[in-house]
Amino acid sequence: MPYIPHTDDDIKKMLDVIGADSIESLFDEIPAALRQTSLNNVPTGLSEMQISRLMSERASNDQQGLSFIGAGAYEHHIPAAVWEITTRGEFYSAYTPYQAEASQGTLQLLYEYQSMMAHLTAMEVSNASLYDGASGLAEAVLMAVRANRKSKSKRILVPDSVNPTYRQVANTIVKNQGLSLESIAYDSQAGNTRLASLPDEPGDIAALVIPQPNFFGVLEDVDTLTDWAHQHGALVIAVVNPTSLALLKPPGEWGEKGADIVCGEGQPLGIPMSSGGPYFGFMCCKKQFVRQMPGRIIGRTVDLDGKTGFSLTLQAREQHIRRSKATSNICTNQGLMITAATIYISLLGPEGLQQVASHSHNNTQTLAKQLSQHASVEMVFSSPSFHEAVIRFTNQSVETVLEQLQQHGILGGYNLKQHFPELGEAMMICATETKTDSDLKQYADALAEIID
Amino acid sequence: MSNIPAHLKYTKTHEWIEEQDDGSVKIGITDHAQDLLGDMVFVELPELETVLEAGDECAVIESVKAASDVYSPLSGEIVEINEDLIDNPEMVNKNPYVDGWIFRLMPSDPEQLGNLFDAEAYEIAASEDDH
Numbered sequence: 001m002p003y004i005p006h007t008d009d010d011i012k013k014m015l016d017v018i019g020a021d022s023i024e025s026l027f028d029e030i031p032a033a034l035r036q037t038s039l040n041n042v043p044t045g046l047s048e049m050q051i052s053r054l055m056s057e058r059a060s061n062d063q064q065g066l067s068f069i070g071a072g073a074y075e076h077h078i079p080a081a082v083w084e085i086t087t088r089g090e091f092y093s094a095y096t097p098y099q100a101e102a103s104q105g106t107l108q109l110l111y112e113y114q115s116m117m118a119h120l121t122a123m124e125v126s127n128a129s130l131y132d133g134a135s136g137l138a139e140a141v142l143m144a145v146r147a148n149r150k151s152k153s154k155r156i157l158v159p160d161s162v163n164p165t166y167r168q169v170a171n172t173i174v175k176n177q178g179l180s181l182e183s184i185a186y187d188s189q190a191g192n193t194r195l196a197s198l199p200d201e202p203g204d205i206a207a208l209v210i211p212q213p214n215f216f217g218v219l220e221d222v223d224t225l226t227d228w229a230h231q232h233g234a235l236v237i238a239v240v241n242p243t244s245l246a247l248l249k250p251p252g253e254w255g256e257k258g259a260d261i262v263c264g265e266g267q268p269l270g271i272p273m274s275s276g277g278p279y280f281g282f283m284c285c286k287k288q289f290v291r292q293m294p295g296r297i298i299g300r301t302v303d304l305d306g307k308t309g310f311s312l313t314l315q316a317r318e319q320h321i322r323r324s325k326a327t328s329n330i331c332t333n334q335g336l337m338i339t340a341a342t343i344y345i346s347l348l349g350p351e352g353l354q355q356v357a358s359h360s361h362n363n364t365q366t367l368a369k370q371l372s373q374h375a376s377v378e379m380v381f382s383s384p385s386f387h388e389a390v391i392r393f394t395n396q397s398v399e400t401v402l403e404q405l406q407q408h409g410i411l412g413g414y415n416l417k418q419h420f421p422e423l424g425e426a427m428m429i430c431a432t433e434t435k436t437d438s439d440l441k442q443y444a445d446a447l448a449e450i451i452d
Numbered sequence: 453m454s455n456i457p458a459h460l461k462y463t464k465t466h467e468w469i470e471e472q473d474d475g476s477v478k479i480g481i482t483d484h485a486q487d488l489l490g491d492m493v494f495v496e497l498p499e500l501e502t503v504l505e506a507g508d509e510c511a512v513i514e515s516v517k518a519a520s521d522v523y524s525p526l527s528g529e530i531v532e533i534n535e536d537l538i539d540n541p542e543m544v545n546k547n548p549y550v551d552g553w554i555f556r557l558m559p560s561d562p563e564q565l566g567n568l569f570d571a572e573a574y575e576i577a578a579s580e581d582d583h
Contacts, residue, residue, distance in 0.1 A: 149499060291494060291514070316493075316519040325521065 062275075063411060066439055068367070070217065070388045070430025071414035072133070072163050073276065074268045076243070076356060077434050078340075079347050082270045086340040100312035107310035110298040110333065113342040120245045120345075121238075121262045122252025123284035127295035127314075128333035133239070133265025134169035136281030137162075137209070139294045139328055140237045140263040141174050141181070143285075144207035146327070147260070147292040148235045153204035159184040159193040161214035162239060164419040188422070191218035191381025191390065198228060207235040210259070212251070213244055216428065217364070217388025218381050226255030235260040242282065243268045243360070244386045246353040251284075261285045270344025271337055280334035280341065291317065294328030359433035360387035363440065367431045370444040376451055380426055390416065392426040396451055402427070408446035454484040454578070457549055461565065462574035463525045468549060469568060472556070476531055477565075480553040481513065481522060481544065484578045489515040492541040497533040498555055504528060506564055511554055513544060522554060526564045532556035 006014075011023065020026055027035070046054065067075050085091070090105060100107060110128045117126035130136045141156050158167055158181045171181050187194045192214055208229035212220050222238075229236045238251035238259035251259035267279040285293055291314070299313040319326035348356065368389035372379050380390040391413075393401060398415045405412035413427040420426065431440060456462075461469040466485035470478040486492070496512040504510055504524040511522040533555045537543060544552040559565070569577060 291496065316514050316517070321518050325519075 063406065065406065065409040065411050066435070066442065067411040068429050068431055068435070068443060069411050069414050070432075071215070071428055072165065072265060073273045073279075074241075074243070074360075074387075074430065074432055075273060075434055076268055076270075076360075076432055078270050078272065078344065081347060082340050082343045085343050086336065091339045092336070100315075101309070104310055106335070107298045107312065109339055109342055110335075111300055111310050112346075113338045114298060116342060116345050117242075117282050117284055120242060120250065121240070121284045122250035122258070123262055124252075124287040125290050125293070125297065126282065126284040127293055127297055129266065129335075129338045130263075130281035130283055130295060130330060131334065132277065132279045132281045133263070133267075134163070134166040134281075135173065135330070136263040136265070136283055137166045137237070137239055138170040138173035139281075139330065140239075140261045140283060141170055141179060141207065141209070142177065142328070143261060143289070143292050143294060144235045144237055145179060147285075147289040148206045148233075150233050151204050151206045153206045154179045155182055155203075155205045156180070156237075157182050157184055157198070157202070157205055157208045157234070159186060159197075159209065159211065159214070159220075161186040161191070161193055161216060161218070161220070162209055162211045163215045166239065186214070186216075189381070190383040191216045191385075192220045192383050193225065195221075195224055195228065198225075202232050202234075205229075205232060205234045207237050207260075209237045209239060210254075211239040212248065213241060213386040213388070216381060216390050217385040217430070218383045219248070219385060222249070222251075222254045222259075224255070226257070226259060230255065230257055238262040238264075240264045241268060241386065242266060243353065243357050246350065246357040247361070248386070258286070260289060266334075266337065266341055269341040271340060278334065278337055280337035290314070292327060294330055295333060356433050357387070360431070363387075363431035363433065363435050364389055364429065366437075367429060367435075367440045367443060370440060371429070371447055374448065374451055377447075380423060387432060388428050388430045390423070390426055390428050392424055393451070394425075396425065398425050398427045401447070401450060404450045405443075405446055408442075408449075410443055410446055412443070412447075454482070454487055455549070456482065456484070456571045456575050456578075458571045460549070461525075461568035461570060462577075463523070463568060464574075464577050465523050466578070467522060467525050469525050469565070470549075470553075471565070475562070476556050476558045477526065477528075478553045478556050479522075479525060480548055482574070482578070483548050486545050486548045486552070489513065489520060490517045491515055492544045495537040495541045495544065495554065497535070497537065498530050500530055500533060502530045503560075504530070504557070506561075506567075513541075513554075524557065525568060526557060526559045527561050528557040528559040530555050531558045 114126040145154050160183050184193055185197050210220055210222055210225050212222050214220055226236050236259040251262045262284040264282055266282045271279055297314045299311050301309055301311055303309045317327045364387045371377050371391055376394045378392050380392050402412050413429040416423050416426045416428055466482045468480050468482050492515050494514040498510040506527045508524045509521040510524045512519050534553050
């Protein structure tokens with residue numbers, strides 16, 4: 001699609017047609033007091049040369065090195081073809097177009113994406129993606145309150161083992177809509193949510209959030225938790241790592257009836273970590289709840305001549321049509337990111353994704369074992385985990401260890417003290433399939449030097 | 453001009469109201485409304501036993517073009533819903549005044565019926581709506 005700027009002549013012609021004097025006059029109905037007239041914190045423009053220089057300088061501040069940090073964003077190998085194809089002109093402006101059906105290629109890609117996600121999660125439907133995992137959880141919580149017609153409640157149980165930044169984002173988005181997120185303690189030995197931590201008589205609750213794996217990388221007893229929620233009239237919102245689904249039971253099969261809504265962060269599927277974004281959120285659900293699902297779905301259909309075609313469905317509930325009654329203020333999807341994800345999944349295939357998942361699991365296990373051989377390093381949790389592990393130092397502070405590892409060119413892990421001070425000098429490590437045996441050894445040797 | 457049966461009452465938001473022998477009222481959307489909305493793809497019915505005030509949103513009808521609210525013309529309690537619409541939402545298009553009814557309500561304040569349009573008043577209101 002070519003870039004076609006509006007010339008002054010074009011603008012004048014358009015204004016003449018609608019009988020307006022200027023573009024400014026189109027905004028007359030917004031009261032002056034509500035208008036931002038100047039952008040105080042935005043600096044004046046820089047030339048291309050200046051901005052290139054500035055950005056190179058900033059990029060050089062990035063801490064390079066072997067990264068063993070997980071905690072929500074994961075370094076996976078991305079085949080070169082993924083972004084080579086994604087950045088072709090045909091895909092590069094893949095934002096869902098306003099005249100959607102004129103862009104059959106874009107719609108077909110979104111349809112393929114939805115099919116893959118529905119398959120991966122074992123759910124009936126997937127939307128065309130959301131902004132990211134954290135806002136995806138917020139949307140899932142809002143959706144659950146709308147969808148659970150048996151419940152009049154706006155209470156949602158959210159285990160403390162859910163990613164703390166997701167909990168913060170979800171709370172920010174839902175609290176002013178009268179929803180309350182109620183926390184559930186994790187078991188300090190096992191590192192996951194035990195049935196005993198759940199209330200005996202929860203009262204009317206709209207939903208229970210179940211992370212799998214949870215923020216610590218530990219596996220939750222998803223079958224038991226799912227059945228408990230359904231017995232108490234609550235819907236189940238699964239927050240999952242998509243890579244892990246190549247190995248773990250998909251949410252659609254949890255417990256007797258399966259999860260009702262599934263959401264999560266799509267970054268592990270071919271998106272570089274790039275300082276925190278852009279990423280994409282995914283959301284799937286049971287078909288019975290599809291009309292409460294935010295966003296849009298692409299459907300496959302046939303045209304008047306019987307030829308296969310794709311169309312934008314479910315948009316009748318988005319804000320350009322439903323205004324304040326829309327299912328969400330988010331009326332879009334992360335077109336470019338899910339283009340990459342779709343290509344990534346199709347290049348790896350089920351077997352490739354399984355290898356990524358199992359290598360990441362094995363590498364982390366190996367590393368955790370090596371590190372915890374030191375007398376002053378202990379494993380914190382006893383339950384099985386996916387590709388993260390929590391370790392604790394008995395005679396050093398996490399900050400000191402991380403700082404010294406960095407001097408060895410190693411980004412050693414995620415400091416848990418900010419969100420989980422009760423765990424002491426604990427940090428979380430993650431070794432994905434990108435790490436070789438010698439990388440793991442390098443880490444173990446460096447740590448030995450630091451703590452012994 | 454669309455079909456506006458003389459024996460029904462109407463609202464300016466395009467609901468029709470049919471008084472039943474037992475004192476309840478059947479409610480649907482008018483021929484004019486279904487024509488504006490286009491092909492129906494889904495009707496989100498109210499829950500039985502829901503107690504409503506006149507003017508409350510109580511159902512959503514979704515066409516290929518838009519999803520629109522249906523408002524309760526009267527205060528009262530939902531006593532029956534037309535479950536046939538779940539599988540056959542197109543009945544709202546084909547036969548809006550008979551098979552396309554949406555719910556039945558037992559009014560708590562039957563005097564509110566006096567606030568509704570008759571067919572003639574609705575015809576004027578609906579034609580103004582077109583401009």
